Amino acid sequence: MAVQTGMMNMTDQRITMAHGSGGESTSELIAEVFGRYFHNEVLDRLGDAAVVQGAGRIALTTDSFVVTPVFFPGGDIGRLAVCGTVNDLLMSGATPQYLTCACIIEEGLPVEELIRVVSSMAETAKEAGVSIVTGDTKVVERRSEDRSELLINTAGVGMIPDDREAPLPEAARCQPGDVVIVSGVLGDHHAAILSARMGIQNAIVSDAAPLTEMVSGLMAAGMDIHAMRDVTRGGLGTILREFAESARCGIEIREEALPVRQEVRDFCGLLGLDPLYMGNEGKAVFVVAPEDAERALSIIRGSRYGAEAVCIGTVQEAAQPEVVLHTRIGGRRRVGPLIGEGLPRIC
Amino acid sequence: MAVQTGMMNMTDQRITMAHGSGGESTSELIAEVFGRYFHNEVLDRLGDAAVVQGAGRIALTTDSFVVTPVFFPGGDIGRLAVCGTVNDLLMSGATPQYLTCACIIEEGLPVEELIRVVSSMAETAKEAGVSIVTGDTKVVERRSEDRSELLINTAGVGMIPDDREAPLPEAARCQPGDVVIVSGVLGDHHAAILSARMGIQNAIVSDAAPLTEMVSGLMAAGMDIHAMRDVTRGGLGTILREFAESARCGIEIREEALPVRQEVRDFCGLLGLDPLYMGNEGKAVFVVAPEDAERALSIIRGSRYGAEAVCIGTVQEAAQPEVVLHTRIGGRRRVGPLIGEGLPRIC
Numbered sequence: 046m047a048v049q050t051g052m053m054n055m056t057d058q059r060i061t062m063a064h065g066s067g068g069e070s071t072s073e074l075i076a077e078v079f080g081r082y083f084h085n086e087v088l089d090r091l092g093d094a095a096v097v098q099g100a101g102r103i104a105l106t107t108d109s110f111v112v113t114p115v116f117f118p119g120g121d122i123g124r125l126a127v128c129g130t131v132n133d134l135l136m137s138g139a140t141p142q143y144l145t146c147a148c149i150i151e152e153g154l155p156v157e158e159l160i161r162v163v164s165s166m167a168e169t170a171k172e173a174g175v176s177i178v179t180g181d182t183k184v185v186e187r188r189s190e191d192r193s194e195l196l197i198n199t200a201g202v203g204m205i206p207d208d209r210e211a212p213l214p215e216a217a218r219c220q221p222g223d224v225v226i227v228s229g230v231l232g233d234h235h236a237a238i239l240s241a242r243m244g245i246q247n248a249i250v251s252d253a254a255p256l257t258e259m260v261s262g263l264m265a266a267g268m269d270i271h272a273m274r275d276v277t278r279g280g281l282g283t284i285l286r287e288f289a290e291s292a293r294c295g296i297e298i299r300e301e302a303l304p305v306r307q308e309v310r311d312f313c314g315l316l317g318l319d320p321l322y323m324g325n326e327g328k329a330v331f332v333v334a335p336e337d338a339e340r341a342l343s344i345i346r347g348s349r350y351g352a353e354a355v356c357i358g359t360v361q362e363a364a365q366p367e368v369v370l371h372t373r374i375g376g377r378r379r380v381g382p383l384i385g386e387g388l389p390r391i392c
Numbered sequence: 393m394a395v396q397t398g399m400m401n402m403t404d405q406r407i408t409m410a411h412g413s414g415g416e417s418t419s420e421l422i423a424e425v426f427g428r429y430f431h432n433e434v435l436d437r438l439g440d441a442a443v444v445q446g447a448g449r450i451a452l453t454t455d456s457f458v459v460t461p462v463f464f465p466g467g468d469i470g471r472l473a474v475c476g477t478v479n480d481l482l483m484s485g486a487t488p489q490y491l492t493c494a495c496i497i498e499e500g501l502p503v504e505e506l507i508r509v510v511s512s513m514a515e516t517a518k519e520a521g522v523s524i525v526t527g528d529t530k531v532v533e534r535r536s537e538d539r540s541e542l543l544i545n546t547a548g549v550g551m552i553p554d555d556r557e558a559p560l561p562e563a564a565r566c567q568p569g570d571v572v573i574v575s576g577v578l579g580d581h582h583a584a585i586l587s588a589r590m591g592i593q594n595a596i597v598s599d600a601a602p603l604t605e606m607v608s609g610l611m612a613a614g615m616d617i618h619a620m621r622d623v624t625r626g627g628l629g630t631i632l633r634e635f636a637e638s639a640r641c642g643i644e645i646r647e648e649a650l651p652v653r654q655e656v657r658d659f660c661g662l663l664g665l666d667p668l669y670m671g672n673e674g675k676a677v678f679v680v681a682p683e684d685a686e687r688a689l690s691i692i693r694g695s696r697y698g699a700e701a702v703c704i705g706t707v708q709e710a711a712q713p714e715v716v717l718h719t720r721i722g723g724r725r726r727v728g729p730l731i732g733e734g735l736p737r738i739c
Contacts, residue, residue, distance in 0.1 A: 065737075067625030067671070068730030093621070094453035094484035096552060096560065099446040106441035107492035107547055111530045137441035145454035145547050149496075181545075183458045185737060188535045198528075200454055200492050200547030205443060213443065274440070278414030324414070383415030390412075390532060 060154040060193065065184025078160055079180055082167040083146070087178040095178035097143050100204035104139035106130055107200040113390045115162065115195055117241045119233075119250030120326075122197055123165035125392055128253045128326055130201040131173040132275040135260040136329065138213040139203025141173060147181040147198040154193035162195065173255035175201070211269040214332075216291035218271040223360040224338035225296060226331045228259060228345050229353040230304045231281060235323035236312050238391050248308050252350075254327030259348040263331070268341055272332040275325075278392055282321035282380045284330055285368045288360075295363030298380075299371045302357040321370070322383045324391050332360065407501040407540065412531025425507055426527055429514040430493070434525040442525035444490050447551035451486035453477055454547040460737045462509065462542055464588045466580075466597030467673075469544055470512035472739055475600045475673055477548040478520040479622040482607040483676065485560040486550025488520060494528040494545040501540035509542065520602035522548070558616040563638035565618040570707040571685035572643060573678045575606060575692050576700040577651045578628060582670035583659050585738050595655050599697075601674030606695040610678070615688055619679040622672075625739055629668035629727045631677055632715045635707075642710030645727075646718045649704040668717070669730045671738050679707065 055077050063070040080089070087095045110126045127144065134141040146166065150159065170177050187193045205213070212218070233252040240247055256275065263270060272292075274284045281303075285296050305313070305320045313320055327350055333341045338356060345351040368380035402424050410417040427436070434442045457473045474491065481488040493513065497506065517524055534540045552560070559565070580599040587594055603622065610617060619639075621631045628650075632643045652660070652667045660667055674697055680688045685703060692698040715727035 062736045063731075063734075066730060066734035068630060068669075068734055070731075071626075093480040094451040094486065094548070094550070096449055096451045096484055096486070099448055099450035099551070101446055102443055103446035103450065103549070104441040104443045105490055105492060105547075105549055106526055107494045107545065108528045109494045109496050109530045109545060111496060111532050133440040137443055139441065139443070143452055145452060147454045147456045147545050147547075149456050149458060149543060179453055181455045183456045183737075185458050196496060196543070198454065198456060198494050198545035198547075200452075200494075200545075201441070202450070202452055202549065203441070204446070279418075283415060322415075383413060384410075384417075387410075387413035387415055389409045390530075 056157050056160065058156045060150050060152050060156060060184055062152050062184055065182065071182065075182060078156065078163055082163045083177040085176045087176065097178055101207050102205035104134050104137040104203040104205060106133040107198065108133065109196060109198040110392055111196050111390050112238065112392050114241055117251055118237045120253040121162055121165050122195060123162035124169045124253050125326055126197040126199045127166050127169040127173060128255045129392060130199040131175055131255045131257060134201045134203035135256055136273050136275050139205050140261065141175045141201055141203045141257065143202045144170060144175050144177045145179050145200045146177050149183045149185060149196040151187040151193035152184055153187045154195055159195065169255060173257045211267060214270045214273045216272045216288045219288050219292035219294055219332045219360050220271065221294060221360055221362045222335050223271055223332045224335050224356050225298065225358045225360065226342055226345065226354055226356050227281065227304065228329045228351050230306045231276065231325060231328065232305060232309045232313065232320040232323035234326040235388055235391055236309045239388060240312065247312065249312060252325050252327040254350045256327065256329055256350060259345055259351045262344045262348045263341060266344055268333065268337060270331055270333055274330055276328040276330055277326060278324045279383055279387065280322035280324055281330060282368065283383050286380065286382060288332065289366040289368050293366055295361040296358060296368045297361055297371065298358030300373050302355055304353055304355055321380060322387065326392065403504050403507065405503045407497050407499050407503060407531055409499050409531055412529065418529065422529060425503065425510055429510045430524040432523045434523060444525055448554050449552035451481050451484040451550040451552060453480040454545065455480065456543060456545040457739055458543050458737050459585065459739050461588055464598055465584045467600040468509055468512050469542060470509035471516045471600050472673055473544040473546045474513050474516035474520060475602045476739060477546040478522060478602045478604060481548045481550035482603055483620050483622050486552050487608065488522045488548055488550045488604065490549045491517060491522050491524045492526050492547045493524050496530045496532060496543040498534040498540035499531055500534045501542055516602060520604045558614060561617045561620045563619045563635045566635050566639035566641055566679045566707045567618065568641060568707055568709045569682050570618055570679045571682050571703050572645065572705045572707065573689055573692065573701055573703050574628065574651065575676045575698050577653045578623065578672060578675065579652060579656045579660065579667035579670035581673040582735055582738055583656045586735060587659065594659065596659060599672050599674040601697045603674065603676055603697060606692055606698045609691045609695045610688060613691055615680065615684060617678055617680055621677055623675040623677055624673060625671045626730055626734065627669035627671055628677060629715065630730050633727060633729060635679065636713040636715050640713055642708040643705060643715045644708055644718060645705030647720050649702055651700055651702055668727060669734065673739065
């Protein structure tokens with residue numbers, strides 16, 4: 046009953062330093078915001094650590110999210126914080142299972158905004174098939190007059206199935222002849238964040254999504270994925286360069302095959318951006334043996350968020366690691382490293 | 393060789409937004425700061441997730457650290473970030489094994505400061521017997537003219553030994569007759585942070601420490617600890633109240649038994665602070681059956697950081713949950729909840 050009464054008041058409140066004290070206000074915030082939306086058997090015990098079922102091998106990852114603005118077309122920091130960590134686990138060959146949620150909140154944040162973010166996390170976690178089992182909340186002083194920031198860290202634990210036969214994906218396993226597949230259009234998240242920040246109204250929305258169905262489909266089919274990576278900060282170009290470096294090989298991709306939505310292409314043209322270096326939050330690149338390529342592509346296309354998957358190139362023998370782009374007009378361009386800032390606070 | 397050359401330059405640099413881009417500068421920062429100090433077989437693979445050995449049951453925890461100042465008498469944010477998470481795992485009955493390390497760095501931070509923090513984390517992790525296996529780095533704009541902040545999240549995974557016979561400690565397992573032990577003096581971390589912030593020179597130092605040896609000693613002896621908790625934000629008073637609430641019992645403690653160092657006592661007297669609500673970072677409270685109390689106390693006293701452990705009270709039947717302090721002058725005082733702010737950014 047106390048909780049119910051509290052809840053009604055809470056939605057209209059702002060975060061205060063007392064919410065970070067570790068005392069009554071902290072308990073109230075945890076119960077009425079996090080407890081309410083993340084509610085599950087493990088989390089409800091409210092211990093400082095969660096005890097959960099393990100496995101012979103587990104995967105562990107962490108990501109902090111500092112995206113600004115916190116709400117953007119197609120998503121929010123909460124959806125991002127779940128997708129980013131779930132996708133990192135998937136990329137290691139693990140089945141994502143448990144997430145932690147640690148919030149650093151600037152005082153003055155409207156509790157209503159926190160609730161929108163937390164409920165978005167809960168919804169995305171449900172879609173991704175993971176439980177948020179433990180968390181932490183810190184409150185810090187607000188240092189900007191016009192807004193209170195919210196930073197979220199999610200760490201994740203996934204299980205490596207004991208009966209898994211195929212070796213785990215690893216950049217170094219790329220080999221000449223392999224086919225490179227991307228799961229969909231490039232640059233959407235990056236362009237959506239940048240548009241929001243510039244106050245530009247357009248049809249671009251973030252692609253933030255958990256790739257659970259796509260990757261578990263490939264795994265369930267026993268597919269031997271040589272390498273896979275979610276396309277985030279740094280973009281596809283940066284990932285392919287890392288693959289080439291790790292496997293000491295060349296990667297050749299065709300510009301005309303790179304999937305980019307027309308609005309994003311126009312936006313990039315306007316600002317002189319290259320989709321090859323732009324971050325997504327719901328796309329992955331897969332490297333598979335040529336004989337597996339068609340089957341992999343069909344599984345990816347049949348999965349949620351994978352309808353626009355395409356083969357974009359191949360792995361080649363090379364005297365030294367390099368990524369080469371075959372341009373539309375028949376040229377060859379070396380894909381260099383991303384130098385400098387990229388887009389700050391994109392995730 | 394590139395790393396060596398880079399390293400020499402790096403120590404004198406400041407963090408720039410480019411270090412957060414996900415491109416070359418990010419790789420350099422990760423290799424030359426985090427990779428250099430955290431170096432281990434799993435981390436060195438530099439995947440977005442770490443694959444490690446699991447167990448039938450695992451414990452999972454997360455904590456963000458926002459302490460200010462970042463360096464304080466007796467420790468720094470790095471030592472704190474390892475101790476806090478290691479201790480949370482220990483308190484759940486797990487053997488701490490793997491940590492993640494996610495840094496949010498404001499541009500302008502001298503790399504030399506980051507290196508001091510990272511090497512402190514590495515040293516503390518070694519003492520605590522854990523490996524830092526994966527991490528994340530984000531850079532955000534500096535928003536204060538005079539300093540760049542550093543925020544750290546550590547998530548941790550511990551293993552619950554398969555052959556463990558005693559049930560896991562849990563607040564609800566406190567029962568009438570049980571003895572309450574604290575592992576050492578109260579309030580040191582809190583008083584050290586506050587002194588540093590007020591610019592007061594005194595002999596008080598933080599007690600930040602990993603309690604691995606103490607707790608694993610109790611576990612190895614097969615001790616059935618009914619409840620245990622590390623004394624942090626909110627202080628001993630807040631924890632005992634939570635124990636009493638969870639177990640629906642009373643807890644009586646004796647003021648004269650509460651261990652407080654003389655300098656801390658003086659400092660508290662001066663500022664009107666109550667050590668019962670002050671945070672430590674290397675102390676724990678244990679609740680055990682009366683027949684186990686002497687043996688538990690002797691194990692704790694024989695362990696690192698446990699020399700000053702004492703029994704401070706007992707669990708009692710009570711009509712409703714309450715914590716009662718028997719004062720030095722023979723009075724009874726109800727230990728109420730911590731209301732309001734406490735000390736912001738103490739951890």
